[in-house]
Amino acid sequence: MKKIQVSPSILSADFSKLGDDIKRLEQSGADMIHVDVMDGHFVPNLTIGPPVIKSLRKYTKLPFDVHLMIDPVHKYIKDYSDAGADIITFHPEATKNILETINHIKTFNKKVGISLNPDTEIKTIEQQLNSVDLILIMSVYPGFGGQKFINRVIQKIRDLDKIRNQKKLNFKIEIDGGINFETSKIAIEAGVDILVSGTTVFKENNGDLEKNIKILKQF
């Protein structure tokens, strides 16, 4: 049985005590911390930037899985790298040259992720699949937590998993949006390795983080 990882999104944490919530996530079995960066332009919501990420870095040793929903993205990579990101994920629509941005992230020795919106097809990034560590499949339109899982992305996960096997590639498949105790199972079955979860981790079972992370990993 493959090992499933959970990357809780701090979008659903208490923003007045992010440091404490991150510590609690580490103690509760989270594998990494998903940080949603939104610019109010690429997506219709605004969250946090490099200074906040930098100030959170000291609260945990877990990797920061930074999901950049910003356009343009390329010129800000260094700032997020310096702030303490370990995985830097961007959307292909937000850069002029996908491969240049991938290589730029690699110059900082960071892992590279590419995120596909529900309407973005695999063929947009097919040439880059051998250059990335992670593909983040959006199962909601990015911008807000608490949205409903879009079922049709399951086929995209299956297709991606198939390509990965056929071409013997090593990237991980991560899913983001509307993950609950049912949709997690469907996603894992389709080929997902890493589950992002905000609402389910922070709100189910009266906010019992450990319990919620454990259930998500059960398969």
Ligand code: DX5
């Ligand atoms: C949406 C974000 C997600 C979101 C997940 O734009 O990328 O990470 O916070 O939240 P839930 O788990 O509530 O759908």
Ligand code: ZN
């Ligand atoms: Zn995200």
